[in-house]
Amino acid sequence: MSAQHALLEARGIGKSFFGIPALDEVDFTLGRGEIHALLGENGAGKSTLIKILTGVYRRDRGTIALDGNEVSPEDVGQAQALGIGTVYQEVNLLENLTVAENLFLGRQPRRFGMIDRRAMREQSKALLARYGLNIDVDALLASYSVAIRQLIAIARAVDLSGKVLVLDEPTASLDANEVKGLFSVLRQLREEGLGIVIITHFLDQVYEIADRVTVLRNGRLVGSRALSELPRLELISMMLGRELQHITREHQAEPETVDERGAPSIRFQNYGKKGSVAPFDLDIRPGEVVGVAGLLGSGRTETAFLLFGIDRADSGTATIDGAQANISSPEAAIASGFGFCPEERKTDGIVGDLSVADNIVLALQASRGWMRPISSAQKRELADAFIKSLDIRPADRERPIKFLSGGNQQKAILARWLVTEPRLLILDEPTRGIDIGAHAEILKMIERLCSEGMSLIVISSELEELTAVAHRVVVLSDRRHVAELSGSQLTTDAIIEAIAGTGRTEAA
Amino acid sequence: MIHARNLPFITTLAIFVIAYALCVLQFPNMLSTRVIGNLLTDNAFLGIAAVGMTFVILSSGIDLSVGSVIAFTSVFVAVMVGSFGVHPLTAFIAALVISTLFGCLMGAMIRYLLIPPFVVTLAGMFLARGAAYLVSTESVPITHEFIDAMMGFYIRFPGGGRLTLLAMIMLAVFIAGIFIASRTRFGANVYAIGGNIQSAELMGVPVGSTTIRIYALSGFLSGLAGIVYTLYTSSGYSLATVGVELDAIAAVVIGGTLLTGGVGLIAGTFVGILLQGLIQTYIVFDGTLSSWWTKIVIGILLFVFIVLQRTIIWYSNRQLAVRQLKEV
C-alpha cells in the first residue's frame, strides 16, 4: 500500500457493443476516503464503466490499477476478492433465497467445511442493524419490499468491499429517511478510508454527500472536478452539454382553467379497501393532473392499485361519464381507458429480448387483442415518434431493449402506455432513474397530453415535481387521504405540512 | 419454520403417508420390512439418478442423457468384466470417470456455447445410447465373485427384510445430496443460479464452474446408477433404461422441486421416489392391475402437483402483497 497512488485508477477505458462505442478513452480516478459521484445522462456509459471496473464486461482498451497495481478482474467474484463491492443498477438479489443467504452468498461462514447457519443468521442480523433494519433474516427475500431489498443489497456490498464500494443508483427506491441512514453509513465508511463511487440522478444528493464528481457524456469523459468549487448550473451543463431550459415552474395551474374543463368525467366515491386505503372521494376532470403525495407506505401505491383494479375496492363506487363502472380487475380498468405505469418498471416492465419498438407497442397490441395485429409500418411509425419525443437513446427501434441503459428502458415503458392513449393514466414515480434533461422532457410531455384531454394521476416523492405539474395534489398519510391542495395553496411547504399534520411518526 | 417454498414437499410427504396408510389398510403385509427393503432396492438406481437430476433442475436446467448414460455404463461394465476379465472395481472406476467427464463436457457446452441444456443433453442422450450400442447390442450377463460378494452383503431387518448394498448406496447418495445442497457453498450457488442466473453472476457466483460441476455431478450419479443397475440385473444391456430420465424428472417434480429452478429439496425427491415405488408395490399386491397403472397414476400425480405448485405460488404472492402493504 503506497500513498502516492490513487486507490483506483482507470486510464483510457474503451468499450464498444456491436461496433457502437459505449465508452471512449475514459479516465477515472478514485481516492481513498473519497465519495465520488459519477454523473451523466441516461445512456452516457456510467453503468458500463462500473461493469468494466468490476469485471462484468471485458474492456476493449485501457488499464485499471488498484493501489497502484494493475488488475483485470475477470468476473464479479474476482472483483470482490480484490475488495470491490458493488450494487448494480439492475441487481435485485435472489428472491428464492432468504435474506441471510443473500447477504452471505459465496462467502458463508463455515464450520468444519459446512455452512454454519447459526453464525450466518447472527452475522446477518448484526449487519442489518447498522441500517436500522430489524427483520427476520430467515424469511425469503421475496417477502420484503423493494426499499428493504435495496438496503439489503447495499449492506451486502458494503460488507464485501474492503477497499472500494460502488453504488449504481442506490437511492432510487429509498425514502428520505432511508437515504439519510444510508448516507450516514457512507460517511462513516469514508472515515474508514474506503473509496466510494455513487451514481445517481438526484443532484441534491450529490451535493449532500459527494466530494468529487466525474461527468460522462455519450461515452466520453467531460471532466472530473471537486464539488466544492462546482456550481450546480455548471454541473448540469457539463452533463447535458447545453444549458437546461428552466423547467416552467410558473405553471401552477390556475383553478379557473381547470373548472373550465367542465364536470369531472371520472369519479370515485367513498372508494376504499379495508387494510389498504381508507375510503376516499376523488374526482378527475378531463385534462387534469392530480398529484399524489405522501411518505413511502402512506398508501400512495395502494391508491393506485385500487384505482387500476389490481386490488378490489370493498366500498364505494366508480362512475365514468355518469355511468357506473365496475373496475374489478386491471383488464376492466384498461377496457375503461385506464393505463398504469407501475413503480417497479425495472423488474416488471420490460421484455428484454424484444426490440424497443415491440416493447413500445406491447400494451396497445394487448388492448387490441392478438387477432388484430398492428402493421409493421404502423409500429415503426409509433416507435419512431416516441423515441424522438422521449429522446430514447440510441434511437434504434430494432435493438433488443435489454441493451439499453436503465433510464432509457424506463422511457420506453412510459412510451408503452402513452401509445395506448388512455383517458386516465396513472404514473407511479414517473421520473425515477431518468436524467434531468429527460425529466424536463417528460414533464413537458405530461402537460401536452393534458392539453389534449388526457387525465393523469402522478404519484411522486419529489414534491417540486408535483407542484410543477399537478393542478391538484392529494396528500396521503397513514393510508388516509388527509388533504387536497390546489391553486395558490399548492406549494411544497403546504404538502409537507399536510403530511406532517397528522403527527404521524415514521414506523419503518 | 415452514416456508411457502417447502409446502410442496410437505404436501408430498403427507400424501405419501396417507397413501401408505391406505395401502396398509388394504394389504397389511405392505407394512413388512420385506416390502420396504425391496422397494428401496428396486428403486435404488432410479433414486441415485434422481439426486443428480434434482441438482440439475434446481439450477433450472434439465438432463435428458441420464437413461442413456445408465445404459452405457451398464453395458460398458458388463463387457469389461464379462468379456475382458477386468476386475469389477477397475471397471466401476473407469465407468464413473467416463460418465463424469461426459457430464463436464455437456456442462461446458451449456455454459460457454450458450446452448440450452435441453438441446445439449438431448444430443448427449443420443450419443450415449449410440455408444452403448457400439459396445454391444446384446444383453451381456455378468458374473464375478467380487460382485457376488457385494450382492451378498446386506443388513437384515427384524421381520425378514433386507437392506441391500444397493439400497445403502442410494441412501448414502441421498444423505450426501441433502448435505451438499443445504450445507455447502456449491449447493447455495446451485440455488442462486436457478433463482436468477444474471443476478447470481452479478453477486459473484462462479456461474461457469458451478454449471460444469452440476452436470458433472449428474453424469457421475448417472454412472453410479448404471453400476447399481448392472448389479441389480446382473447384466448390461444397451436397450435398457430408456426414458429413465423422465421417471427421475417425475420424482423430482412430485418431490416439490420447481421445474423453473431455485426451489426444492433433495429430501423431496426421496419421497417422490418412495411414492413411485409405493404405487408399483401396490399394483404387485393387487395382482389384477396392469403395470401401466403406474404410469397413469404418476401422470395424474404430476398434474396434481404442477397445479398445486402454481396455486401455492399464486397464493404466496397474494400473501406477500398483503404483507408488504402492512409492512411499513
Ligand SMILES: Nc1ncnc2c1ncn2[C@@H]1O[C@H](COP(=O)(O)OP(=O)(O)OP(=O)(O)O)[C@@H](O)[C@H]1O
Ligand atoms: N450489454 C449491452 N449491449 C449493447 N449495448 C449496451 C449494453 N450495455 C449498455 N449498452 C449501451 O451502452 C450505452 C451506455 O449504457 P449505460 O447503461 O452505461 O448507461 P448509463 O449511463 O448507466 O445510463 P442510465 O442513467 O440510463 O442508467 C447505451 O447506449 C446502451 O445502449
Ligand SMILES: [Mg+2]
Ligand atoms: Mg445505468
